[in-house]
Amino acid sequence: MSLPAKQDALIEDLNFLPDPQERLAELVRRGTRHALPDALKTPDRRIPGCVSGVWVEKSIDPISSLPVFQCDADSPMVKGLAALLCDLYSHADPSEITTEEPRVWAACHLDKMLTPTRLNGLRSLRERIIQLAEN
Secondary structure, eight states: OHHHHHHHHHHHHHSSSSHHHHHHHHHHHHHOOOOOGGGOOOOBBBBOSSSSOOEEEEEEEEOOOOEEEEEESSSSHHHHHHHHHHHHHHTTTHHHHHHOOOOHHHHTOTTTTTHHHHHHHHHHHHHHHHHHHHH
């Protein structure tokens, strides 16, 4: 599945929930699937520009040879938001990762619920995912 199609499916799934608060709660639930061992929560994996501690790690899927992103965060809500980006960009071609911007925040009306600081942190995470995808 192409990354734009994957993002469209994700948006459709989240918008099935009628209330933006419910969508945010669903993201928090999804975030529970992500965790990094403390040994991987190192300064080089930490995302600058995030008020909460956020870490991201890239591995390569041995079958598809595509990147897989795993994240963790101090705050459950931030972890859920970060997990959404990691899930979105995992198993995608690096050329798509670098060009496909996350539309999910606006499409699911979450951008109006997030502070400018959180949105800035998500931009920083997106930039780090691009860097990791290119290497």
